Amino acid sequence: MTQTRTLPKPADFLDIRDWVFDLDNTLYPHHVDLFSQIDKNMTAYVSALLQMERDEARKLQKQYYRDHGTTLQGLMIHHGIDPNDFLEKAHAIDYSALMPQPELAAAIKALPGRKFIFTNGSVKHAQATAGALGILDNFDDIFDIVAADYVPKPAGSTYDKFMSLNRVDTKRAAMFEDLPRNLTVPKALGMKTVLLVPQNLEGTVVEWWEKTSGADDHIDYVTNDLTAFLKTLV
Numbered sequence: 001m002t003q004t005r006t007l008p009k010p011a012d013f014l015d016i017r018d019w020v021f022d023l024d025n026t027l028y029p030h031h032v033d034l035f036s037q038i039d040k041n042m043t044a045y046v047s048a049l050l051q052m053e054r055d056e057a058r059k060l061q062k063q064y065y066r067d068h069g070t071t072l073q074g075l076m077i078h079h080g081i082d083p084n085d086f087l088e089k090a091h092a093i094d095y096s097a098l099m100p101q102p103e104l105a106a107a108i109k110a111l112p113g114r115k116f117i118f119t120n121g122s123v124k125h126a127q128a129t130a131g132a133l134g135i136l137d138n139f140d141d142i143f144d145i146v147a148a149d150y151v152p153k154p155a156g157s158t159y160d161k162f163m164s165l166n167r168v169d170t171k172r173a174a175m176f177e178d179l180p181r182n183l184t185v186p187k188a189l190g191m192k193t194v195l196l197v198p199q200n201l202e203g204t205v206v207e208w209w210e211k212t213s214g215a216d217d218h219i220d221y222v223t224n225d226l227t228a229f230l231k232t233l234v
Contacts, residue, residue, distance in 0.1 A: 007223070007228065007229060007232045008221055008229065008232060008233065010232055010233055012192070013174065013192065013233045015171075015172050016111075016112075016113065016172055016173060016174045016192060017112060017113030017114065017169070017172045017173070018113055018114050018116070018166070018168045018169065018172060018173035018174070019108075019111050019113065019114070019115045019116070019173070019174055019176075020115075020116045020118050020162075020168075020173060020174065020175045020176065020186075020191075021115070021116065021117055021118065021139075021175075021176045022117075022118060022119060022153075022175075022176060022177045022178060022179075022182065022196075023117055023119035023121055023125070023126050023129060023130075024038075024119070024121060024129070024178070025178040025196065025198075026176055026177060026178045026196045026226070027104075027117070027129070027130065027133060027135065027226070028098060028101075028129070028133060029198070029199060029224075029226075030178065030196075030197075030198035030199070031198060031199060032097055032098065033097070034093065034095070034097055034098060034129070037093035037094065038090050038091060038093060038121075041089055041090045041091075041092060041093065042061055042071045042086075042090050043057050043058045043061050044057075044089075045075075045086060045089055045090065046058075046060055046061045046071070046075070049075070049079065049081065050079070064078070068152070069120065069151075069152035069153060069154060069155060070120050070145070070152040072086050072087070072090075072145065072150065072152070073150060073151065073152055076150060083145075083146075083150050087121075087122045087124075087125075087145070087146075091121065091122055091124065091125040091128075095128050095129065095132045096132075098129065098132035098133055099132075099133075100132070100133060100134035101133050101134060101135065101227065102134060103227050103231070104133065104135055104226065104227045104230070105133075105134050105135045105138055107227055107230035107231045107234060108135055108138040108139075108230065109138045110230075110234035111230065111233065111234060112234075113172075114140045114166075115138060115139045115140055116139060116140060116141050116142070116143060116162075116166065117130065117139050117141075117142040117143070118143045118153075118162055118175075119142070119143070119144050119145070120144075120145050120148075120152040120153055121144060121145060122144050122145060122146065123142050123144045123146065123147075125144075126142045126144060127142070141166065143162045143165070143166070147161075147162075147165075148161060148162070149161075153179075153182045153185075154179075154181050154182045154184060154185060156185050159185045159186065159189065163189070170186070170189040170190045170191050171190045171191075173186075173190075173191045173192070174191060174192035174193070174194060175191050175192070175193050175194070176194045176196060176226065177193070177194070177195060177196065178195070178196045178197070180195060180216050180218075180219060183195060183218050183219055184218045186218075187217075187218035187219070187220070188218070192220050192221075193218060193219050193220045193221070194219075194220065194221045194222075194223065194229065195216075195219045195221070195222045195223075196223060196224070196226060197222055197223070197224050198224065199224045199225070
């Protein structure tokens with residue numbers, strides 16, 4: 001059963017030495033709404049590519065996201081697009097909504113062991129995002145969609161590649177994510193799993209498959225404040 005307490009017991013994470021963080025809506029709060037810019041860019045890309053009206057393009061975009069893990073993967077499978085062109089256009093956004101987070105930076109830096117960003121986005125986007133938050137220098141590496149051969153989370157092969165490349169002992173690792181389905185494989189591998197949820201769900205647009213439920217046994221902890229959560233561990 002999902003542990004819904006906001007803050008963990010520090011003893012629960014004493015053995016953790018590899019800390020793995022998703023990027024969007026995880027390292028910054030959902031209400032910042034940075035991803036909405038990417039979402040609009042992806043809709044525009046699908047619309048231009050397939051000569052669709054915006055609403056029709058958005059519906060197909062979301063279908064590919066749901067069925068294939070990312071819109072990009074769906075477009076590659078069904079339309080053979082150039083992934084680099086897509087990523088460049090999707091991530092052409094304004095990062096000024098992100099403010100430096102010194103408390104988050106200090107909390108991440110204080111965690112014992114290695115820290116990684118594991119994202120379905122690009123390295124360039126991750127660097128820009130983490131840089132704007134003032135936390136980039138606290139990470140050992142970024143594993144992006146290109147490193148994953150464009151096969152996104154939640155595919156098991158992508159987690160296997162990340163773990164193997166970085167020699168991660170999954171029994172001593174923790175994964176932080178905003179999508180419940182992306183924590184299924186980490187939990188099966190023996191990792192601690194932490195779900196980041198919006199602080200105000202009522203004002204947030206979340207697809208049904210992105211929501212958590214009482215049946216999510218693969219989620220160990222749920223929190224709406226990453227900084228507060230990490231500060232209890234150090």
